[in-house]
Structures are given as structure tokens and as C-alpha cells.
Amino acid sequence: MEKLIRKIGLVAHDAMKQDLLEWVVWNSELLMGHKFYCTGTTGKLIKEALQAKHPDVEWDITILKSGPLGGDQQMGSRIVDGEIDYLFFFTDPMTLQPHDTDVKALTRLASVENIVFCCNRSTADHIISSPLFLDPEYKRIVPDYSAYTRRLDSKPMVEKAVEKAKSRKKK
Numbered sequence: 001m002e003k004l005i006r007k008i009g010l011v012a013h014d015a016m017k018q019d020l021l022e023w024v025v026w027n028s029e030l031l032m033g034h035k036f037y038c039t040g041t042t043g044k045l046i047k048e049a050l051q052a053k054h055p056d057v058e059w060d061i062t063i064l065k066s067g068p069l070g071g072d073q074q075m076g077s078r079i080v081d082g083e084i085d086y087l088f089f090f091t092d093p094m095t096l097q098p099h100d101t102d103v104k105a106l107t108r109l110a111s112v113e114n115i116v117f118c119c120n121r122s123t124a125d126h127i128i129s130s131p132l133f134l135d136p137e138y139k140r141i142v143p144d145y146s147a148y149t150r151r152l153d154s155k156p157m158v159e160k161a162v163e164k165a166k167s168r169k170k171k
Contacts, residue, residue, distance in 0.1 A: 003033060004136040009075050009087040010038040010046060011067060011106075013097060016090035017042055023088075023121055025049050027128050032057060037078055040066030072102035076109045084115060085140060086127070091119045114143050 008031070012020035024031065024046050031050075036059070038046055043063035050059050065071040078084045087110050097103055110117035118124050132138045 006034045007084050008036050009084045012042045012090040013092035015092040020090040036061045039064050039071035068099040072106045076106045079109045086116045088124050
């Protein structure tokens, strides 16, 4: 039987990095063998902590850019591409983030793609302790947005644009 590998995104605002780091180390045995995508500093700290606790374990960690420098968008891209099915994003509810629009876009994509998503330690504890976390039968329901992507198919927009451009050139 093939080993279950969850693809997990790990992100934390500065004030929450310690909390996420402690959570990852506390749950390291359950997290072994899974694939991780982390934003910049968070990823470096997690990799260092996991290697210190389990020096003989080969951790599969991809470190992206820092969140405000594009890492949030890199994470979002991976979510859209189906490369992440769990996002643990420990957000700081007390501090306005300079890259708040990126944070909102990332959380929106997690919802759009229907991946498991949490933004605090209590929710993370419930997710990782759920029997579904280690259940190879569990697969998220991938939303069907085909009606949305085809919403303009019946509208002759291209023809109208081309015709309008041709008529302007004639004048």
C-alpha cells in the first residue's frame, strides 16, 4: 500500500511564528513523511527545528519567498495548481499586515479550492487529530467552476471587438 502524503502549506505572521513552530515540533511524528511548502522565514525556522528534533529524518520542505515579497502569491499558485491540500496559516489578528491584500487573496484561494484551511493553533490541533488527516480514502471535493469559466462563451465579444477595430481603421 502506498504511503499517504499530504501536501501542507505552512505560513505564519511574525507574531505567530513561535506558535506555529511549537505546533509543528509538537506534532512532528504525525507530520513525518508529508510534503511541506512554507513561506520564507517560517520555512527556515521550521526546517531547522524539525532537523534538530529528528536529525535522521529527511524532511520534504520547499521554502518559498517571504510572504510580503511574493511568498503568499507563490503559495496561492500552488493551491490553485493542486499542490497543496492543507494550509496552516497562523495569522496575527492584532496587527495590520502591509501585504494584507496578498493575505486576503491567499485565504480566498484556500476557500475557492476547498482545501483544509486554518488560521490558529486550536483549529490546527483539531485538524491534525481528526481521523481524516491520516485516512487515505479522504479526498477533498474539488469544486466545479466550469459554468463560471464558460459564462461568456455565448457572448460574441471577440467578434464585436474585431469589428469595432476594423470600423475605426476605416475612418
